[in-house]
Amino acid sequence: MTFTPLAASVFTLFTIVSLILAFVMLGSRWLKNYMYAFTAQCWLIAILSAAVGYYGGFPELYLVAVFTALFRGMLLPYLVFRIIRRMDIDRELHEVIRPSSALVLGAVLVILALAVARRIGVSLGNPGNVVVLAVTVMLAIKLIGFLMLAVRHEAISQILGLLVIENGIFLGSQILVPGMPLLLELVILFDLLIAVSCFSVLVNYLVAHVGSTSSMRLRRLRG
Amino acid sequence: MSPLTAYALILVPPVAAALLGLFTARAGWAETSNLLAAAVSFAASIVFVTLSATEPVTALGGYLILDPLAGWVVLCVAAVYLLASIYAVGYMRTETTPARLPRFYALFAGFAASMFLAPVMNNLGLYWIAIELTTLVSTFLVGFDRSPEGTEAAWKYIIVVSTGISLALLGTLLWYWAGTFVLGRRYDMTWSLLEQAAPKTNTVLTTLAFLLVLAGYGAKVGLAPLHTWLPDAHSQGPTPVSAMLSGALLNTAMVGIIRALRIAEAAGDGRLARGGLILLGAISLLVAALLIVRQTGVKRLMAYSSVEHMGVVALGFGFGGPLGVAAALYHMLNHSLNKSLMFFGAGNAARLFGSKRMSSIRTVLRYTPAGGALWLAGAVAITGAPPFGLFLSEFTTLRAGFSGGYPIPALLMLVLLVVIFVGFLNHFRGMYFEPAPGTTPDAAVRLNGWVLAPMWLALIPLLILGLWWPNRLWHLFGLIAGTGGGS
Numbered sequence: 195m196t197f198t199p200l201a202a203s204v205f206t207l208f209t210i211v212s213l214i215l216a217f218v219m220l221g222s223r224w225l226k227n228y229m230y231a232f233t234a235q236c237w238l239i240a241i242l243s244a245a246v247g248y249y250g251g252f253p254e255l256y257l258v259a260v261f262t263a264l265f266r267g268m269l270l271p272y273l274v275f276r277i278i279r280r281m282d283i284d285r286e287l288h289e290v291i292r293p294s295s296a297l298v299l300g301a302v303l304v305i306l307a308l309a310v311a312r313r314i315g316v317s318l319g320n321p322g323n324v325v326v327l328a329v330t331v332m333l334a335i336k337l338i339g340f341l342m343l344a345v346r347h348e349a350i351s352q353i354l355g356l357l358v359i360e361n362g363i364f365l366g367s368q369i370l371v372p373g374m375p376l377l378l379e380l381v382i383l384f385d386l387l388i389a390v391s392c393f394s395v396l397v398n399y400l401v402a403h404v405g406s407t408s409s410m411r412l413r414r415l416r417g
Numbered sequence: 418m419s420p421l422t423a424y425a426l427i428l429v430p431p432v433a434a435a436l437l438g439l440f441t442a443r444a445g446w447a448e449t450s451n452l453l454a455a456a457v458s459f460a461a462s463i464v465f466v467t468l469s470a471t472e473p474v475t476a477l478g479g480y481l482i483l484d485p486l487a488g489w490v491v492l493c494v495a496a497v498y499l500l501a502s503i504y505a506v507g508y509m510r511t512e513t514t515p516a517r518l519p520r521f522y523a524l525f526a527g528f529a530a531s532m533f534l535a536p537v538m539n540n541l542g543l544y545w546i547a548i549e550l551t552t553l554v555s556t557f558l559v560g561f562d563r564s565p566e567g568t569e570a571a572w573k574y575i576i577v578v579s580t581g582i583s584l585a586l587l588g589t590l591l592w593y594w595a596g597t598f599v600l601g602r603r604y605d606m607t608w609s610l611l612e613q614a615a616p617k618t619n620t621v622l623t624t625l626a627f628l629l630v631l632a633g634y635g636a637k638v639g640l641a642p643l644h645t646w647l648p649d650a651h652s653q654g655p656t657p658v659s660a661m662l663s664g665a666l667l668n669t670a671m672v673g674i675i676r677a678l679r680i681a682e683a684a685g686d687g688r689l690a691r692g693g694l695i696l697l698g699a700i701s702l703l704v705a706a707l708l709i710v711r712q713t714g715v716k717r718l719m720a721y722s723s724v725e726h727m728g729v730v731a732l733g734f735g736f737g738g739p740l741g742v743a744a745a746l747y748h749m750l751n752h753s754l755n756k757s758l759m760f761f762g763a764g765n766a767a768r769l770f771g772s773k774r775m776s777s778i779r780t781v782l783r784y785t786p787a788g789g790a791l792w793l794a795g796a797v798a799i800t801g802a803p804p805f806g807l808f809l810s811e812f813t814t815l816r817a818g819f820s821g822g823y824p825i826p827a828l829l830m831l832v833l834l835v836v837i838f839v840g841f842l843n844h845f846r847g848m849y850f851e852p853a854p855g856t857t858p859d860a861a862v863r864l865n866g867w868v869l870a871p872m873w874l875a876l877i878p879l880l881i882l883g884l885w886w887p888n889r890l891w892h893l894f895g896l897i898a899g900t901g902g903g904s
Contacts, residue, residue, distance in 0.1 A: 310625075317621035318598075336587060343580060352576055359583045363590060370594045373603035378542040382586075385546055389579065392553050396575065399560060399568040 201249035236266035307333035332366025426461035430454035431530040438523025444515040447522035455502035462495035482539035497664035505657040507867025570653035577646040581636025588629030595622040615683035637670035641704040651720035656764030664753035695735035701728030710840035741817035743894035751806035758875035762792030779853035806882035
């Protein structure tokens, strides 16, 4: 798929900023900052949907943009903030490695993602920079999400890690497959909302019955 | 009756039972409606599998695919649902308060409904959502007793599985992207359409997509190395839930891998795709063998046995050919029945001796002759000894491996099966024949017919399936292998 130069630079800008926001999350200890960066990323993706809809001629993407802004940009952060308030913590207390080291690891992951994206790009016969960039950023955000899951053990950070992974996939899908059936995108959005509600119920259990929200403490079951 | 009507008769009763369970406060109503729903679903699933044994039919605007594979897996789910529902009547009354029973049955029936939904999804994205739905519903069943361990297991389950299947979502997306170069920017993301487009798609993309989908759904199937959630979830959930997770859920996730394999074969990636599946299956067997030998918890032992058997199923589909596919499908049903039986026995023993540790469970036969004998027969069956069903399917898998050009994985499988046989039965020797004066069972616990009957109902078909492989099943498996999985 080819885009006009203006559209291509707009998409490039949005994807790069999303990647930077993933690094902001990776580098911050404070859950509030983490959440603000996540919310901003969701809004960027919503705007990106609308932009792809406008430049690519996919009117249904406007609807996706509205729902993304509504669900991911407002309802999700609201739910997560509620969980944070209930847990009464404001920073990640159980990190395995320092944020600075995590940032370096994140950079390595971006290079890895770029290598994979380049390989895909070459096999497709150089489809244009935007596509390679979209694949890179999608894989990079996904890998950074995995990294967050691996090095942070506060329950809320794990939920956020999962949401970041899904953000990466969603971002990539807007540029790579804008024609994906509308029904599917909406159902996946909705599904995420249900998942987060389930998480919030489980966090309550964790607080009430385990007495800790760190998954480091979850080590009764092993072997 | 059309296949769609039969399918509706399978899906609607558990949905209705789930709704009733949500809105009623009476334990008896919830219990009865769930049991009735399970019975109707099972009867309808037999009709459904007979009707679907033809060309694949799509229904409801192409969103549902009613093919033999869907029919077969739905039958496995329905069989386990019925057995577990009977068992739950006897078991859950002692496990929880009557006030919480309607909640349990609502979740239980909802879990069954979500598993009936997944295999018939014709759209890759909707299939992914159905699998995600099974996770969300069953999380609350795993953590149902609200103990610290149960909550821990539920948390690990939802985090590991959600992360795992996010890989499958990425793979699905790449697959759709690969398809856009052939089918245009908009098309329906159905299995068959992608299969048609597969020969012309970009190989790098489709290979990557398949591997991601395999890793993602592999996590849900419990294939090592992403199996870590499985022993926790299976050992901490109430026993009927353990049976459903192990006997039914793992199969529904396997459907995605089988259908994905079909697309990979069409894309000319078959050798590599099946190699990946064989690799995961072999690692699962290895991990299971090592952990079964040194296991201390009785339900965790059963859980690792599930990892083992899913490894065998993966090997069967990986070896491919009509023989491999038939063996793997046969193994699915045998494993569903046998693992339900094993979990029921483990639940009974844990209740009787008041502990899930095998060192506390001693001289079982003295306290429950009938239940103990059934459980012991099941243990012999699940390690793959004749004359039970699993022997036949494991033997056929081995034949498929040797004749299909995979002698080394087949040999490895044989060795590991022997290790598991010895390790697994050694635990049972301890539980049955080692005297342990220190342990006294809870004299107040009486095992009633509700918890023993499903063990009979699982063992008898298992014995029949071990002695006689019905011709109609060969025909059915041939249909499934012809339209996919096989080479």
